[in-house]
Amino acid sequence: MSLNPAQHAAVVHRGSPLLVLAGAGTGKTRVITHRVAALLDEGVEPWRVLAVTFTNKAAAEMRTRIDRLCEGRHATNEIWVGTFHSICARILRRFGQPLGLSPRFTIYDTADGASVMSRILEELDVSDKLYTPRGVLGWIDRAKNRGLGPEELDRLGIVEPVRSVVRKAYTRYQQRLLTADAVDFGDLLLHAVALLRDATGPVRGQLGDTDPVRKLLWRFQHVVVDEFQDTNPIQGELVDLLAAHGELCVVGDDDQAIYGWRGADVSQILEFGESHEGTEIVRLEQNYRSTGHILQCADAIIRKNSGRLGKTLWTDEGDGDRVRVVVLETERDEARLVAREIRNALDEDASPEDFAVFYRTHAQSRVLEDELRGLGIGCRIVGGVAFYERAEVKDLLSYLVAIHNPASDTHLARIVNRPARGIGTTTVQKLSAHAAERGIPLWEALQRPQEAGVGTAAIKRLRGFVELVERLRARESEVPLDALLEEIVEATGYREALLADGDDESMTRLENVQELVGNVGEFVLENPGAGIADYLERMSLAGGERAEGDRDRAITLMTVHSAKGLEFDSVYLTGMEERVFPHARVVDDPIQMEEERRLAYVAITRARRNLTLTLATRRRIYGQLQVGIPSRFVHDLPPDAVEGLRRAPPRPAPAPVVRERSWNDDVVYDATPDVALAPDELEGEAGEGITLWVGMAVKHKDFGIGELLGWQGVGKNLKFHLRFGGVTKTILARFCEPM
DNA sequence: ACATGTTCCCTTTTT
DNA sequence: GGGAACATGT
Numbered sequence: 001m002s003l004n005p006a007q008h009a010a011v012v013h014r015g016s017p018l019l020v021l022a023g024a025g026t027g028k029t030r031v032i033t034h035r036v037a038a039l040l041d042e043g044v045e046p047w048r049v050l051a052v053t054f055t056n057k058a059a060a061e062m063r064t065r066i067d068r069l070c071e072g073r074h075a076t077n078e079i080w081v082g083t084f085h086s087i088c089a090r091i092l093r094r095f096g097q098p099l100g101l102s103p104r105f106t107i108y109d110t111a112d113g114a115s116v117m118s119r120i121l122e123e124l125d126v127s128d129k130l131y132t133p134r135g136v137l138g139w140i141d142r143a144k145n146r147g148l149g150p151e152e153l154d155r156l157g158i159v160e161p162v163r164s165v166v167r168k169a170y171t172r173y174q175q176r177l178l179t180a181d182a183v184d185f186g187d188l189l190l191h192a193v194a195l196l197r198d199a200t201g202p203v204r205g206q207l208g209d210t211d212p213v214r215k216l217l218w219r220f221q222h223v224v225v226d227e228f229q230d231t232n233p234i235q236g237e238l239v240d241l242l243a244a245h246g247e248l249c250v251v252g253d254d255d256q257a258i259y260g261w262r263g264a265d266v267s268q269i270l271e272f273g274e275s276h277e278g279t280e281i282v283r284l285e286q287n288y289r290s291t292g293h294i295l296q297c298a299d300a301i302i303r304k305n306s307g308r309l310g311k312t313l314w315t316d317e318g319d320g321d322r323v324r325v326v327v328l329e330t331e332r333d334e335a336r337l338v339a340r341e342i343r344n345a346l347d348e349d350a351s352p353e354d355f356a357v358f359y360r361t362h363a364q365s366r367v368l369e370d371e372l373r374g375l376g377i378g379c380r381i382v383g384g385v386a387f388y389e390r391a392e393v394k395d396l397l398s399y400l401v402a403i404h405n406p407a408s409d410t411h412l413a414r415i416v417n418r419p420a421r422g423i424g425t426t427t428v429q430k431l432s433a434h435a436a437e438r439g440i441p442l443w444e445a446l447q448r449p450q451e452a453g454v455g456t457a458a459i460k461r462l463r464g465f466v467e468l469v470e471r472l473r474a475r476e477s478e479v480p481l482d483a484l485l486e487e488i489v490e491a492t493g494y495r496e497a498l499l500a501d502g503d504d505e506s507m508t509r510l511e512n513v514q515e516l517v518g519n520v521g522e523f524v525l526e527n528p529g530a531g532i533a534d535y536l537e538r539m540s541l542a543g544g545e546r547a548e549g550d551r552d553r554a555i556t557l558m559t560v561h562s563a564k565g566l567e568f569d570s571v572y573l574t575g576m577e578e579r580v581f582p583h584a585r586v587v588d589d590p591i592q593m594e595e596e597r598r599l600a601y602v603a604i605t606r607a608r609r610n611l612t613l614t615l616a617t618r619r620r621i622y623g624q625l626q627v628g629i630p631s632r633f634v635h636d637l638p639p640d641a642v643e644g645l646r647r648a649p650p651r652p653a654p655a656p657v658v659r660e661r662s663w664n665d666d667v668v669y670d671a672t673p674d675v676a677l678a679p680d681e682l683e684g685e686a687g688e689g690i691t692l693w694v695g696m697a698v699k700h701k702d703f704g705i706g707e708l709l710g711w712q713g714v715g716k717n718l719k720f721h722l723r724f725g726g727v728t729k730t731i732l733a734r735f736c737e738p739m
Numbered sequence: 740a741c742a743t744g745t746t747c748c749c750t751t752t753t754t
Numbered sequence: 755g756g757g758a759a760c761a762t763g764t
Contacts, residue, residue, distance in 0.1 A: 055754075085754055110753090185754060261752065361751050383753080424740060541754070561752045583751055599752080622749065623755030745761075 003027075003034065009282050010249075011035045016278035018249040019269070023313045024298070024605035025289030025567065028251055032224055033062060035249065036079065037069040039222055046078035050220045050242060053083055054227040056542045058565055062226070080220075084235050085185060085541050088192035092183070095213050099191050104533050106182040106405045107540040111389070113137055113173075113184045115410045119432075120172045126165055139166045140173065144186030145232040145263030147193060150174070179441070181407045189234045196241040221246045227565075228252035228272070232263040248276065254309050255302050258561060258599050260592075270309060287313040289567055291320025293641040294604060294611050300638045302601040305594045313605075322643040323604075324612045325634055331364070331575075331619045335371035338572045338614065342555060343375040345570070352378060354569035355555040358603050360581040363621075364574065365557055378554035382562045388539060392498075392509040393516050397539065399488045403473050404532040409435070409442040416446070416465060419497035423465065427458045468492065481535055482521040489513060560603045571607035576615040577628035587709075600633045613637075698722055700731060 003011060007027055010020045011034045022028035032051065039049060051066075053059040063081045070076050080087065093103045108116070117133035142156055143149070150170040153163050177183060183191060199213040223243035225231070228250035231239070239248065250272060257266040273279040287295055295313045302308070328334045342355050357368055365381055372379050387393060395418050401411040413432065417423040427449075434452035435445035445452055449462045468491060475484055489495050495513070498506045523535055556568070560581075575581050581600065586592035604611060619628050698708050698720060706722035706729075721730050 083754065188754090258752075259754095262754085363750055420740080422740080559752065585751065595752095620755075741764090743761100743763080745759100747757100747759080749755105749757090 017276040020251040022284040025287040026284035033065040040074040048221040050080040050223045088188040147234045225250045229257040229269045230259040230264045296641040298604045325644045331616045334616045335367040339371040356568040357572045380554040382558035406443045570610040576631040
């Protein structure tokens with residue numbers, strides 16, 4: 001298939017910055033890969049091309065597709081393709097020494113950072129109720145996303161006394177990480193930018209410059225950035241630095257910006273033209289993915305946002321089936337419906353990989369997984385409670401870190417008594433305090449425990465531990481990584497301890513340990529000669545993406561966020577209720593609501609042929625039964641593109657009786673035979689009641705007439721969120737009357 | 740030092 | 755409802 005005119009224009013444009021506004025399903029990756037291939041065909045050397053993506057999956061796919069396009073004509077492996085974080089890691093390992101980092105520095109994940117921070121907060125002696133490690137790290141992360149140091153926190157709008165605490169914590173945290181030869185995610189970007197920024201002094205570098213970092217500034221003749229709408233300011237600066245002497249092409253879709261909460265700044269794509277002189281803008285609007293009806297729904301959702309660059313997707317493939325909306329009683333009914341339909345389709349020879357089930361938050365996945373597995377449908381759950389967050393996995397990975405990087409106190413402290421070897425918290429605390437006092441790494445304090453005032457019994461055990469770690473450390477260079485891990489499992493007594501315990505939980509842990517060993521084995525197979533550092537980097541940056549082998553016979557369950565960039569024949573978008581999607585936490589903030597709307601847009605545009613939106617009128621949230629009403633996004637869908645949904649006729653004002661299962665809303669589900677559930681599959685019973693909807697008028701005897709914003713609870717505890725003029729109140733429904 | 744009990748907060752979204 | 759962090763008892 002040849003490129004359409006817009007795609008072609010984006011591929012061949014040269015000589016000035018290029019902004020490609022690529023709507024969902026318009027062949028964005030195609031444009032990027034063709035552009036890179038064209039550059040190589042024109043004689044640009046592969047090592048002078050950089051392609052940056054947001055996720056590892058996208059990077060892998062891009063590389064594969066570039067390889068395929070170039071078919072051995074070019075040394076495509078010399079192209080730099082990677083995520084922001086992996087590219088920064090690469091730069092810092094090579095050139096980070098002036099910043100105090102060794103080439104073998106460790107990348108700390110959020111949990112590692114939190115463990116460092118919790119000690120710092122203890123030292124600072126601040127209230128652990130007011131200042132939690134993750135809370136303070138949140139501020140630090142926001143600062144880092146914008147390239148701000150400890151002294152510039154006021155630019156975040158952070159006020160006293162929090163600012164002082166965060167400033168002190170931030171300063172100490174950076175020192176602590178540096179002495180541990182470690183960086184966190186934010187540092188990867190921050191340090192790389194600092195390095196490159198320093199190299200752009202008054203003495204401008206040039207080709208042939210001997211300074212390695214200045215050479216780097218000249219290296220890339222072409223830089224291509226994917227998903228540019230999700231970049232944060234520091235990433236924007238990084239891109240500008242790397243493309244300082246080359247040509248920059250950014251690709252993205254302002255309508256798919258969904259990471260504002262993480263510091264991404266849509267204005268970078270909105271204002272790219274202004275900030276980059278001579279920018280050429282190309283719009284991709286022809287959609288090759290979805291049916292017309294799906295696109296009509298997507299457009300109806302997104303057009304309500306303000307501040308868009310504005311695109312309208314179109315297809316010449318026809319309208320296709322209508323988008324379905326199915327209203328169910330409870331989240332279990334919802335899950336059963338999804339499971340039943342997919343089961344039927346699979347029985348008629350559909351492929352599992354064509355199905356995806358989306359939800360707003362991970363918490364919603366459990367019931368769905370339950371019901372799907374109940375019908376024998378294999379599920380692949382993306383993200384969620386990660387394998388790599390299990391205690392046993394973290395323990396073993398901590399052994400790897402501690403062996404590889406003796407300076408990493410936090411990992412050493414984690415494993416010193418794991419499995420239990422009689423080195424208790426008192427002992428570890430004494431050693432830590434001693435190490436901090438003398439300004440030495442914990443590892444050194446461990447070797448001279450008598451100086452820290454540790455008792456004789458503990459001293460003996462510590463000696464055993466130190467010898468154990470040293471023995472394993474010696475093995476690092478002698479055996480392959482997977483063999484080393486096996487030795488760790490044995491030599492530390494980890495396996496023995498789990499076996500001795502013998503209960504179900506320990507057996508599960510043992511299985512996880514086996515799985516980790518297997519995973520490392522696979523990694524070594526794919527990357528012969530890889531060491532601890534390579535594996536750990538993959539773990540931390542790839543979020544531990546697991547082997548895709550089990551993918552074939554399984555359907556995919558994931559949050560809408562993780563669905564970005566993917567497409568499926570049939571998509572189920574579940575939990576389409578107010579306060580679920582859109583999430584309760586954003587309904588009062590118009591800015592966040594726009595992001596939520598973009599999220600809905602992303603979800604809808606994932607579907608190729610079939611899209612089903614489901615919602616439950618009652619749902620358990622935190623174990624509390626909540627009454628739900630159809631999401632505003634459901635209301636926004638164009639009636640002609642949708643089935644299973646009709647407006648209820650206006651009703652006379654009903655009596656103000658409010659009981660459980662006491663409302664219907666103005667959206668009614670038309671049961672069609674293949675979709676309907678048998679009565680015995682439904683939880684609870686039907687009942688008659690009144691109609692409630694957001695925006696309806698409700699009267700209260702003291703406050704007068706208010707506008708209904710939402711509600712919570714059931715039965716006697718049903719409460720209304722009401723706006724009376726400028727004030728909002730939450731009032732028990734039984735004190736109110738509908739108008 | 741470890742096992743069991745209790746409370747709390749949680750739920751956005753993740754490189 | 756449920757997991758993790760804390761507290762208490764042996």
